[in-house]
């Protein structure tokens with residue numbers, strides 16, 4: 001295909017503004033997917049994505065489009081995730097495009113991730129087409145949304161396209177705007193080959209499948225290619241495009257988007273962001289890379305049954321093949337036994353991995369409360385990173401501690417500014433600025449400790465703003481703060497998996513609340529169980545779980561065997577996700593109790 005007829009673009013938006021639905025309509029209008037075959041959200045193929053209505057992995061798809069003047073075009077659409085945890089995926093996809101559709105929900109207006117994603121797109125120099133979506137809804141206010149994008153971003157109302165991704169209204173005009181406004185790729189087929197790996201996937205037969213955007217030159221089946229980051233060479237066995245199924249092609253040329261397989265067995269040989277070149281006509285300069293993904297949140301994952309340890313390791317290895325951002329290393333807990341300390345991009349990423357381990361790999365897991373990475377300066381002059389609260393050295397060994405802070409941008413109606421500022425204050429936030437986006441919408445800028453966001457910031461933000469506030473954050477850096485380690489003793493024995501790192505001023509409150517919560521969550525045992533919260537060897541709170549008196553089976557009057565069996569089975573069911581800690585049985589919820597404290 002003549003390169004001047006290619007358009008590579010992506011869709012960016014705040015979550016739920018209609019990115020996936022719009023992608024579906026574009027597929028349908030260009031005939032990539034038959035209307036009859038159209039299941040909702042074709043690009044969100046993972047079950048979990050559909051259920052949760054989010055897009056995790058970026059996907060690419062090729063569309064054939066015939067413009068009104070009869071000219072044929074080839075459009076490559078790259079879908080991007082909208083959640084803050086997956087910013088790095090967004091960034092990868094953007095680098096493969098020349099343009100972006102900025103989708104704004106006409107019933108909601110500009111939200112925090114609208115801004116964050118637009119800034120990312122502008123960093124990559126993309127041509128932006130503002131798209132006002134959901135105009136079919138009675139509550140849509142396109143006029144106001146147009147005014148907003150003009151005031152906030154400076155886009156003229158005439159530049160925006162009004163659509164309904166649901167009914168298809170405006171989609172034709174949008175397709176016309178894509179070919180008119182988004183520039184064709186710049187590279188040349190006659191230059192030395194440069195292809196950018198923007199994603200990869202592991203296939204047990206073909207090996208690694210690298211998703212590539214060709215910037216210069218071409219790649220054919222049988223070509224020897226070189227990965228510029230590692231210098232490793234491979235022979236191309238398969239090339240293809242996403243139409244939307246993987247469809248084989250003979251070659252990929254400058255400007256195109258597709259995939260390649262080359263019997264690559266190790267995912268580390270196809271680093272996302274790396275440049276592929278051909279050994280025949282190698283380029284001297286790799287393409288600019290991406291921001292690499294760095295885990296920000298850690299938690300311990302332990303199998304409920306110790307025999308599942310190797311299965312858990314195998315499952316994590318498998319998941320890692322398609323998820324460069326997931327990290328894990330073996331960890332031992334006196335309470336939980338052998339498990340792994342796993343690193344994630346954020347809470348959603350963590351939940352998704354946990355759910356996939358349980359669903360797709362049939363594992364029963366105990367997860368410890370999520371923690372950030374602390375930097376500890378020891379009295380002997382050394383520094384170390386702590387990813388697990390129970391690894392924090394004793395009081396006397398610590399000179400000072402640093403914790404990660406983020407820049408948080410919160411967008412909300414001005415009526416809620418009071419309660420939300422209060423929330424940020426409670427979360428140890430530092431007020432930076434407040435800006436009126438329009439007469440009634442405010443952009444609040446705070447610096448917040450990441451650890452405080454992990455706990456329940458998002459839920460509280462939503463409840464205190466009646467669902468109207470949205471927020472986005474990016475990593476700011478490490479700062480010294482006054483933190484202490486809070487330990488929990490059950491039956492007089494410390495439970496390392498329940499330790500937490502908390503701010504000194506909040507330690508008493510936390511200790512008391514945590515002990516109370518644990519008392520609620522840990523079922524009664526046949527004996528009395530004291531719960532103690534300890535800071536610096538000082539007990540700051542104590543609760544007691546009273547002993548269980550009655551035998552549960554007594555209810556069955558001894559007679560009815562089937563009822564008895566049923567009850568035992570029910571109990572067994574309930575035992576799932578329980579861990580025997582010494583003589584005390586502790587349910588999964590107890591390990592998350594620290595997240596539920598007000």
Ligand code: GDP
Pocket residue numbers: 013014015016017018019020021022053054055082133134135136137163164165166167
């Ligand atoms: P994403 O998170 O940006 O991918 O958003 P989705 O495409 O999943 O859409 C979020 C919700 O909005 C879904 O329930 C869609 O059915 C709905 N939706 C998307 N576009 C439209 C639209 O144009 N009109 C209406 N009425 N609903 C829409």
Ligand code: MG
Pocket residue numbers: 019020021044053054055
């Ligand atoms: Mg989506």
